[in-house]
Amino acid sequence: MSQNASQHDADIAVIGAGIIGVASALRLARQGKRVIVLDPQEPGHGASFGNAGHLATEQVFPIADTSILKRLPAMLMDPMGPLRLDWKYMPRALPWFTRLLLNLRPAPFQRTVAGLRALNEASLDAWRRLLDDIGRADLLKVEGSLLVFERSESRQAIDALQARMRQQGVPVDYWQVGAIRETAPQLSEQIQGGLFFPSTGHFIDPYLVVCELVNAAKAAGVKFVKQAVRDGVVREHGVSLVTENGGVTASQVLIACGAHSARLTAALTGKKVPLDTERGYHLMLPHEHDRLPFPITSLERKFIMTPMTEGLRLAGTVEFAGLERPPSMERAWQLHRLSKGLFRRDLNVEAATTWMGFRPSLPDSLPVIDRVCEGKVLLAFGHQHLGLTQGAVTAEMVGGMVMPDAGNRVGGLPAIQAYNLDRF
Incomplete structure (x- = not known):
């Protein structure tokens, strides 16, 4: 006999307690739903813990371009390169890279750019609404970001990049070296200029953002359970999930567990999603509090530096090595080596900490945000390195999928068709 909705543990079970899952859980609770969040880790301890903290609304292009073919030998041979493919992982990665290259053809490329633009253009306002709602607008600084270059x-x-950005409607200004030295005087005299993106922001503590959202969600009745979801099945009246300590039933389930979403998506929908992971690293410098006014990225060195309350975070590098291989923290320390020469005085690495996280990536650089299985299964994953940027707007879209009238009250949300599951 099927279990009816009144007997379910929750109206909606959210799988994943990262920024996407937690923001969505809060949104759904605000809409009157009984919500349970399931994750084997504490909230915010996955990719959401160590991201660069940059709300990268300017990043409207795919994660790679056709030059990746020329770089393949270096990706395999240089363990410290900015884009690395572990040679042991290459047989599993090649089908994904093949699909990535196919998506760089003109028509799919334009679909990707349009999809990223739609999400990014709505992101900052969505974050303002969400942080205002929980009374923590102070966690977000919208002071812009800068991409600098050193070689003539x-x-x-x-x-060329500025022209492409302007063509896509991204606000961008060229800064002469004088403006850069006035704003960021501790940068090296090697800096020759850069692009300033005024409509970007950063969080002063990304993990604290998750914690504050969790507190608000708990106050709204959301239940957080530290359990892994092993399997699941869609039934007539809802979804049954198998956890490590038993089972959970709900009328609907939201899969928002980032790089770990493919297996459960296949189990519940029968759809195999080409989800891989960009392994990202950071180096946190607790004694660096006054070096930079806002996030600054190096064009040639290919990493970003973000000022936070706990110090300066150096982040970047992309490594394709899957979910199983242990982290190579030498890649995190490589970020410090990359910083040498960018400042008048070298950065202080005393008591520095390292981190590695899994960024969920699909070969067309777009997330899956969809409602399938007659609305019983909701999907919100695959945001690659834009999960933080797109977290709040994704939560609003999830709320709209569950209660369309609630979603309509928020103007300017992207249409979910661009992010549907059936594109694969």
Whole structure:
């Protein structure tokens, strides 16, 4: 006999307690739903813990371009390169990279850019609404970000990027070296100029953002359970999940567990999603509090530096090595080596801490945000390195999928068709 909705443990079971899952859980609770969040880790201890903290609304292009073919030998041979493919993982990664290259053809490329633009253009306002709702607007600084270059031969690439950004409606200004020195005087005299993105922001403590959302969600009745979900099945009146300590039933389930979402998506929907992971690293410098006014990225060195309440976070590098291989924390320390020469005085690495996290990536650089299985299964994963940026707007879209009238009260939300599951 089927279990009816009144007997369910929750109206909606959210799988994943990262920024997407927690923000969505709060949104759904605010809409009057009984919500349970399931994750084997404490909330915010996955990719959401160590991200760069940058709300990267300017990043409207795919995660790679056709030059990746030329870089493949270096990706395999250089363990410290900014984009690395572990040679042991290569047989599993090649089908994903093949699909990535196919998505760089003109038509799919334009679909990707349009999809990223739609999410990014709605992201900052969505974050303002969410943080205002929990009374923590102070956690977000919307003061822009800067991409700097050091070599004269890089000016052509900078100009081309600026033109492409403007063509896509991204606010961007060219800054001469004088403006950069006035704003960030501790940067090296090697800096020759850069692009300033005024409509970007950063969090002063990304993990605290998750914690504050969790507190608000608990106050709204959301239940957090530290359990792994092993399996699940869609039934007539809802969804039954198998956890490590038993089972959970709900009228609907939201899969929002980032790089770990493919297996459960396949179990519940029968759809195999080409989800892989960009392993990202950071180096946190607790004695660096006054070096930079806002996030600054190096064009040539390919990493970002974000000022936070706990110090300066150096983040970046992409490593394709799957979910199983242990982290190579030497890649985190490589970020400090990359910083040498960017400042008048080298950064202080005393008491520095390292971190690695899994960023969920799909070969078209777009997330899956969808409602399938007659509405019993909701999907919100695959945001690659834009999960933090797109977290609040994704939560609003999830709320709209569950209660369309509630979603309509928020203007300017992207249409979910661009992010549907059936594109694979």
